Amino acid sequence: MEYDLCKELQGKSVLVTGGGGLIGSRIVGLLRGLGARPVAVCMMDAYPGSVYQGLFGVDAGARDIVVGDVADEALMRRLVRGCDFVIHAAAVADVAACTRDARAAIRTNVTGTQVVLDAVASSDRVQRLCFVSSASVYGNGDPEDWASPEPEKRALRGALEFVYGRTAPRFAEDWPLRPLSVYANTKVFGETQTALTLGAVGVSFSVVRYFSVYGDPQVVKRGSHSWVVAWFAARAALGLPLHLNGGGAQIRDFVHVDDVAEATVRALVAPAAQDMVINVGTGSPTSIGEVAELVRGHYPEVSVVETPMPPGDPLGGYASTRRMREVLGWAPGISVSEGVARYVAWLRATPEAIPEWLRGESAVRS
Numbered sequence: 001m002e003y004d005l006c007k008e009l010q011g012k013s014v015l016v017t018g019g020g021g022l023i024g025s026r027i028v029g030l031l032r033g034l035g036a037r038p039v040a041v042c043m044m045d046a047y048p049g050s051v052y053q054g055l056f057g058v059d060a061g062a063r064d065i066v067v068g069d070v071a072d073e074a075l076m077r078r079l080v081r082g083c084d085f086v087i088h089a090a091a092v093a094d095v096a097a098c099t100r101d102a103r104a105a106i107r108t109n110v111t112g113t114q115v116v117l118d119a120v121a122s123s124d125r126v127q128r129l130c131f132v133s134s135a136s137v138y139g140n141g142d143p144e145d146w147a148s149p150e151p152e153k154r155a156l157r158g159a160l161e162f163v164y165g166r167t168a169p170r171f172a173e174d175w176p177l178r179p180l181s182v183y184a185n186t187k188v189f190g191e192t193q194t195a196l197t198l199g200a201v202g203v204s205f206s207v208v209r210y211f212s213v214y215g216d217p218q219v220v221k222r223g224s225h226s227w228v229v230a231w232f233a234a235r236a237a238l239g240l241p242l243h244l245n246g247g248g249a250q251i252r253d254f255v256h257v258d259d260v261a262e263a264t265v266r267a268l269v270a271p272a273a274q275d276m277v278i279n280v281g282t283g284s285p286t287s288i289g290e291v292a293e294l295v296r297g298h299y300p301e302v303s304v305v306e307t308p309m310p311p312g313d314p315l316g317g318y319a320s321t322r323r324m325r326e327v328l329g330w331a332p333g334i335s336v337s338e339g340v341a342r343y344v345a346w347l348r349a350t351p352e353a354i355p356e357w358l359r360g361e362s363a364v365r366s
């Protein structure tokens with residue numbers, strides 16, 4: 001299944017929704033490097049302007065950046081008309097924000113997704129749409145085994161850990177979907193609707209299920225519990241204790257944003273990715289507590305405190321990567337310890353990435 005990214009994408013126009021965000025901007029940069037002509041459409045509303053401009057390097061005035069809404073039908077029809085490929089990454093991407101305001105999440109992640117899909121379905125030019133989904137669609141896997149607080153179920157988890165040497169399920173793409181949050185539910189909709197809408201008209205699609213994406217220049221958001229590497233590193237840099245929600249036993253599969261960008265672009269063109277759902281992870285389970293220890297390796301004086309489990313935060317699991325390796329002919333190259341070290345080095349060199357409101361918390365404590 002040989003394919004050449006440069007050959008497939010040279011001179012091709014690629015619409016990247018959410019192309020100003022953390023992952024979208026990295027995808028846009030990769031596409032430019034491959035000789036494609038990316039166009040980003042993004043609300044640029046997920047962070048202060050200084051983050052987009054100063055940290056993500058996104059210039060809202062540039063010719064190939066459109067500040068706009070994916071729910072705007074006329075805009076999306078116009079933008080999609082000129083494109084060979086579409087990557088749909090725009091979303092209210094913060095789990096807690098979706099829980100706080102479900103209608104806003106539905107407006108972008110559900111209605112906006114349908115608008116993008118309809119525009120693609122009526123185009124006679126788009127060769128493939130890649131829908132960006134999330135491992136949150138798996139929830140806790142089998143709730144019988146993993147989610148129950150009952151002592152016997154906890155004992156079962158312990159026994160499985162002992163027998164299989166792992167603390168959480170390894171999610172394969174054909175596992176049942178069990179969303180535990182508004183955010184995850186919108187991603188289930190997006191996946192299903194992508195297959196229904198584009199399958200009906202014979203437009204090729206792929207779905208990428210990212211696990212936990214991290215890496216510079218990711219920054220924390222107020223009121224969010226997502227993006228734990230950024231949270232721990234920023235708090236550690238300020239001498240604040242690291243918050244282990246629910247004790248930090250949750251399992252995640254941390255995949256670096258550079259690897260995520262590459263996986264997405266491969267899923268856009270790989271012949272075998274046609275109409276496929278593909279996990280994007282490393283295949284290595286890491287607990288939140290382990291991430292805290294990796295960060296404390298760089299800041300040994302920093303303490304940890306246990307904090308309550310936020311609503312909608314799954315115990316989680318890690319990726320089965322077999323399909324990703326087979327279909328994309330590729331695997332991520334950056335381990336979590338290397339990625340955390342890179343992030344800490346970046347944050348030390350870029351202290352302005354720590355928001356003022358978090359510095360305020362540090363000042364109150366001292």
Ligand SMILES: NC(=O)c1ccc[n+]([C@@H]2O[C@H](COP(=O)([O-])OP(=O)(O)OC[C@H]3O[C@@H](n4cnc5c(N)ncnc54)[C@H](O)[C@@H]3O)[C@@H](O)[C@H]2O)c1
Nearest residue numbers: 018021022023042043044045046069070091093134210213
């Ligand atoms: N970061 C992760 O760990 C992770 C994990 C799994 C999946 N994802 C998915 O990856 C994608 C990108 O996430 P990210 O981490 O870069 O988030 P991000 O918040 O940095 O980027 C998302 C961008 O989408 C834009 N956006 C929101 N609503 C919009 C609308 N109506 N119209 C146009 N643009 C809009 C925002 O302004 C933002 O810049 C999202 O679909 C997210 O759900 C992220």
